[in-house]
Amino acid sequence: xxxxxxxxxxxxxxxxxxxxxxxxxxxxxxxxxxxxxxxxxxxxxxxxxxxxxxxxxxxxxxxxxxxxxxxxxxxxxxxxxxxxxxxxxxxxxxxxxxxxxxxxxxxxxxxxxxxxxxxxxxxxxxxxxxxxxxxxxxxxxxxxxxxxxxxxxxxxxxxxxxxxxxxxxxxxxxxxxxxxxxxxxxxxxxxxxxxxxxxxxxxxxxxxxx
Numbered sequence: 001x002x003x004x005x006x007x008x009x010x011x012x013x014x015x016x017x018x019x020x021x022x023x024x025x026x027x028x029x030x031x032x033x034x035x036x037x038x039x040x041x042x043x044x045x046x047x048x049x050x051x052x053x054x055x056x057x058x059x060x061x062x063x064x065x066x067x068x069x070x071x072x073x074x075x076x077x078x079x080x081x082x083x084x085x086x087x088x089x090x091x092x093x094x095x096x097x098x099x100x101x102x103x104x105x106x107x108x109x110x111x112x113x114x115x116x117x118x119x120x121x122x123x124x125x126x127x128x129x130x131x132x133x134x135x136x137x138x139x140x141x142x143x144x145x146x147x148x149x150x151x152x153x154x155x156x157x158x159x160x161x162x163x164x165x166x167x168x169x170x171x172x173x174x175x176x177x178x179x180x181x182x183x184x185x186x187x188x189x190x191x192x193x194x195x196x197x198x199x200x201x202x203x204x205x206x207x208x209x210x
Contacts, residue, residue, distance in 0.1 A: 004041030005201045008068035015050040022176045023074040035191040040198045050100045056160040063163030070197050071165035075148035077172035082136025084172035086143045089117040089152035094145050111159030119169030122200035129192045
């Protein structure tokens, strides 16, 4: 019998220029209302710090405590209009912005590993599922130069000790508004994303290694 995958969702706390972060709301909502996803095993949702110095340690802690098979990381991009599916992480600091502690890291690689790291989420399936549900979705090959790209890189490269999900990737979301992208859309879309990830994971395990 195939073991049900352990699923982790992360979001971020508010940061300079974004006093409200919808992914913080999403994590709280998922903690209070665990989504019903066929085939999913243990589930956990956590808010990550917007802090270059501690975010890797927090991922390591989650890896030791929870050992996720699937990690779906969410972050805020005020320029997007829906679920922005990030196809690749860039393992480099390029003109990074100050974090919540006012720290700006030096230019260079984020962690040991390749310069480009592809998402291992089933992005095509996710894209189709979101559109079929009437939810906006878009593509991106640039996760930015902030903590979003750092977490995406650390997760994809195994750059945080002990944090080694078999499947991981990053999704940006916009600010919430009553008339465009509201709380319901965010929760429903996140649930669909998890459903696609778990379904693909179980199918891959059945038919061969992930």
